[in-house]
Amino acid sequence: MTKYIFVTGGVLSSLGKGVTAASIGALLKHSGKKVGMLKIDPYINVDPGTMSPLEHGEVFVTRDGAETDLDIGNYERFLDTSFLKTSNFTTGQVYSSVIERERSGGYLGQTIQVIPHIVGEIVDRIKKAGQGHDILVVELGGTVGDIEGQPFLEAVRQMKHDEEVAGTFFIHVTLIPYIKAAGEHKSKPTQHSVQELRRIGITPQMIIARSERPLPKTFKKKLAFSCDVSQDSVIEALDANTIYAVPISFMQQNILAPIAKELELGELAPNMEQWDALVKKIVSPQKRVTVGFVGKYLELKESYKSLIEALIHAGAHLDAKVNFCWVDSEEIEERGAEALLQDCDSVLVAGGFGARGVEGKIQAIEYARTNGVPYLGICLGMQLTLVEYARNVLGWEDANSVEFDEETTHPMIYLIDQFINQSGETELRTHTSPMGGTLRLGEYPCETKEGSLLREAYGDEVIFERHRHRYEANPTYRPDLEAAGMVVTGESNGLIEAVEIPSHPWFLGVQFHPEFTSRLQTPNPSILAFVKATLEHAKNA
8 A cells, every 4th residue: 555745835835845745755766665746736727727827837748648737847857757647636626526426426416515525536536646656745735724725634634544545644844934133043933834734633743944044953952842743853944056955955864764764664775876966066067058048938937947947957967057048039029139149158949828929039049040059949939940931041921820820821830620639539629729628738759850960869760758739830831941951850640840950050949848858867868969059059159
């Protein structure tokens, strides 16, 4: 049977529950345990797929095509594992399932209530996520005391007494404020948060104390007594230079000892040598480069979480610090690409939805192409690569994507009405289809062209990468593009997946999202190749 570690948060949000959960999962995995991860989100949306990146941050896509919370990305990056749609669920999904079952007569006329029906559905989903694992680390979104989280806390409380559960361990992440005027840390917010958990019926067995300053031993002792945990179960989580330093910090504080004792896991000795070496290269790199990061959700950098982390991974393996020159594509429309990108060693145009800022991205692509600057275009960045080439090389001034101009006479990017989805089923997509769940989502194969940058980067004839988009490159224009010097170097069942310009020093556009498969210990090959090209360009500049 599976053992469960539950991670809750107190006092306020954004304390780092996701990094805490991922760090513990990584240490357990490096100790030889089979570890699963689960994020429970209390919002009523069915998934984050239709939520604005500025509202929610990045939507992370799993291998099997689920649009999930960005914390699933942290789990994959820390544990070097691909998780599935069972690793994330929301209040909306829970209620939808219960209501659908009720409408089909599945409850035999019972009155449907939060207890036992909603809570029962939550427990069932947690157990399903735990199948096949020694340990499942479960992160509960939100903050203790939020009304939205009450059914989830009740569910995990009940699991303490479930005969199908081999053991439970509760970790509470909370803020320890430092009052500068008084010159001391304060424990009362944590005490009140723990009291709220106790009122619900959950007694945390470990406190992860988020603090900007180290905690004195006397304070940690006081915190342990007031929260009724052992002193070795008060773990400092100080601000770190990189999130990847957190597992090392936890290991140095022997975080696994009380967990192993309570869950009867035996002696755990995680092997973190390679991890530690990579962290040192992130913190103290030998080289530095600057990537011009062109996007339109820059007000919230979490919108590009996986891409930022993927560049950090590549930099760590190349002993280089990747600095970001954040460039708003709308600002390019006002000031021009050269003014904003001339000091960059390479240009990256990220994905996105909607017409805002598109012309600025096209200008950035033209700048990189005409100046021989290494270029990587991802998803929309790849699609606009075709539009820019059609306009400025082929001379088709109105070339566009039908997403932005339905009347264009040269629809370089178009909508496929009938599409074979990841399950092999025919899916109908039109301009009026619902937004949620109608994208091409999840992992698809891509055949790479011999002699291409793509083949060189991956070293494989067929690669597998993840998608999140509705529109596709129009194959009608492939002969024109290739006659003019742009080559299709990646294909998936007849769909154009990647394009390159062989006469350019390094120019690659990919329809997929390579950042979703990048991890600290195994960086994504195309992003690694892009950073290598950036380093080479910087050296020769």
